[in-house]
Amino acid sequence: MALKETISEYRRPLLGVASVVGLTLVWEIAYTYFIPLDPFFFTKPSLIGVAVKDQTLSGELWKDLAISSKAFLWGFSLAVIVGIPIGVFMGWRRRAEYVLDPFLTALYASPLVALAPLFIIIFGVGLTGKVALIFLLAVFPFIFNVFAGVKCTDRLLVNVVRAFGGKEKDIYFKVILPSILPYIVAGARIAIGRGIVGILVAEFYGASEGIGFAISRFGDTYRLPEMFAAILLLMIMAVIFTEGLRKLETILAPWKIGQEAR
């Protein structure tokens, strides 16, 4: 009975782990015994595991990951700092919306990675070029989510703050900012994905270090287990950022927890 209860309580993590482990096993067994794919083109979990061990123990991948993370954090932080104020401004000031909207919509809709070669010409293959590309890709989800959030701000609350003597500044900080927090987090989720695309593209194009460079180097030399090890690490990094964001939301917006549960 007690076991049954424990199982039902932890159903979510148990099933999640089981599905990952199960798929890995199926892949391993199928590749080893049933479908003899050419190891030149394809690999299996046990070999990837060995590669992860070797690469991380030698410190090679950590170094690459650290280099890419640094670029990511810079680009992402700039996107937050620039994107949120632009979104708020566009959402709250009709004229700003009309002036900025054509440019931003066009840029958001375009495949901005096409600009990667230009960025590398301008900023070089180092940190600056990567940061610029990551920023450009990550800033739009912030702008547009925040813009949508500001548009959904409850007018009653704006009136309440005005009625109690609030100035324009108070409306920004006591009404708009807290009410767009969930929109910022939603924007950040999309921005993480786009930012990682930014890292990879920048490092594929022109770089001598970083996780994207490692992936492309291993791929070029047909070292598939090592390549997958690098991809795996990148995936883990993305998951950590996304989960960290969820945690951050519960800390910053405790009033949301109960609302969502209802």
Place this chain on the structure above:
Amino acid sequence: MAPCIQATNVSLTFRPKNREPVTALREFSIEVATGEFVSIVGPSGCGKSTFLNILLGLLKPDAGETRLNGTQIAGPGQERAMVFQEFGLLPWRTVLANVELGLELKGVAVAARRSRAMELIQMTGLAGFETHYPHELSGGMKQRVGLARALATDPQVLLMDEPFAALDAQTRDLMQAELLQVWDRTKKTVIFVTHSIEEAAYLSDRVLVTSARPGRIKQIIKVQLPRPRDYEMRLSAKFNEIKAEIWNALKEELLGRGAGNGT
């Protein structure tokens, strides 16, 4: 003595884009004495809420003037505070922080506003709920926060825009009784907008019945019932006479125009 609130020939027409202009108020005039409890009762859409928003300073009338203690009302001010029908609590603030809002905007120091807010939390029966968020409260509790928040800055005039309309009947009765107690202790001038004849009769010194849109004062009914009032009073013959009087004034307006929507 100069009236606390004086509105003279106030008119306001809304001109929404792509739609017919709507005249909410036409030459609307009232006077309210200091410490008086006045209700405004009228058909839906007769501009009652609009009038409160003008007194609050959120809306400017096209014509006419509104004065508080003889001074023209130019915008929101600390002498007036509103209790909103839909509560208008900030969902990201606890009960305590919501009650503190007006004091915070006024620039009162943290310690002082905390102790003042706690005082009102006690008075409005919210003790023990200080750290709750609005979504954890029932409608009645939410409006207690709305009332405490309005009283926190110690305004002279309390504007109440159908404050109990969103509550169930029993909670409403309870809140009415509590409002009378709070009013008795704080001696505020109250302008109370409602659809309920019973509520208006029970709470008020005077009931102003307005005409259908555009709203004007149609009749003023003095409620000559002793105070403090209790629930049993609602069963008395005198109370029912007053209700009938209000109803008679209102009847033609309701029948004449049919029910509108929104206020």
